[in-house]
Amino acid sequence: MHVLLLKEPRDGDSGPDPYIKELASHGHKATLIPVLSFKFVSLNTLTDKLFQPEKHGGLIFTSPRAVEAVKMWIKSISFRKNYNYKWNTKSIYVVGKATAALVRSLGLNPLGEDTGTAEVLSRVIIEREDTNIPPFFFPCGSIKREVLPTALRDNGVPLETLTVYQTAEHPDLEKNLKNYFTEQGIPASVAFFSPSGVKFCLEVVRRLSGEQLTQIKFAAIGPTTQDAMTAEGLCVSCAAQKPTAEHLAAAIAKALQ
Numbered sequence: 001m002h003v004l005l006l007k008e009p010r011d012g013d014s015g016p017d018p019y020i021k022e023l024a025s026h027g028h029k030a031t032l033i034p035v036l037s038f039k040f041v042s043l044n045t046l047t048d049k050l051f052q053p054e055k056h057g058g059l060i061f062t063s064p065r066a067v068e069a070v071k072m073w074i075k076s077i078s079f080r081k082n083y084n085y086k087w088n089t090k091s092i093y094v095v096g097k098a099t100a101a102l103v104r105s106l107g108l109n110p111l112g113e114d115t116g117t118a119e120v121l122s123r124v125i126i127e128r129e130d131t132n133i134p135p136f137f138f139p140c141g142s143i144k145r146e147v148l149p150t151a152l153r154d155n156g157v158p159l160e161t162l163t164v165y166q167t168a169e170h171p172d173l174e175k176n177l178k179n180y181f182t183e184q185g186i187p188a189s190v191a192f193f194s195p196s197g198v199k200f201c202l203e204v205v206r207r208l209s210g211e212q213l214t215q216i217k218f219a220a221i222g223p224t225t226q227d228a229m230t231a232e233g234l235c236v237s238c239a240a241q242k243p244t245a246e247h248l249a250a251a252i253a254k255a256l257q
Helices: 018-025 043-050 064-074 097-105 118-128 147-154 173-184 195-215 223-231 245-255
Strands: 002-006 029-033 036-040 058-061 091-094 136-141 159-169 189-192 217-220 236-239
Touching: 002 018, 018 029, 018 245, 029 173, 036 064, 036 195, 043 064, 043 136, 043 159, 058 097, 064 097, 064 136, 064 159, 091 097, 091 118, 118 147, 136 147, 147 159, 173 195, 189 195, 189 223, 189 245, 195 223, 217 223, 217 245, 223 236, 236 245
Parallel strands: 002 029, 002 189, 058 091, 058 136, 136 159, 189 217, 217 236
Antiparallel strands: 036 159
């Protein structure tokens, strides 16, 4: 059966996307259509912050794109020789295995990769950290949710945020969706990977599916995305227990039985 993945491909990786590969192991053909485009911003300010680990209690990353912004900074300096060991004396918190893997590629040691959501990570940070520390530095995107910042501040954990990338709809999104539906027909399942994906894609998917919309098994990568889908009146057939290719593929395979 055909599965449509509305997400971003991995950056700088060869070989198939892990979600496509995992769905293939369940006998399903998956197609990935990029939903978002990104523009990095505030890199000069980011540089200032990263040069001063002593002024922060640690780092928090909740998306791979935030780590990519740091990678751009690293290209221009001898980071590994001078600064990664300084940051590794601090706590480096992450959400998700993909973000954790990128953080490790910087020579940093992440904590919290199994938390899965910013809400769960915030509870881990609150339990582990004192309130009398310098502020954590949180590089993030322009449309980040406020769950983590609000939880930390409400519990006295100091936090300093910086928008390091802006998120927008991919310029070819509607064209790519139309081409997919024309060539492949109605997919058996459509998987969303973010509330932004729901915002940018759902209207087009509804229009292209027409009366066959109810035949599609809609899948969510996690509870935040599922809530966004439900808020739009969409019937969610399944959600991954954890935000991994293995868990999402298993959920979709079960829904399509």
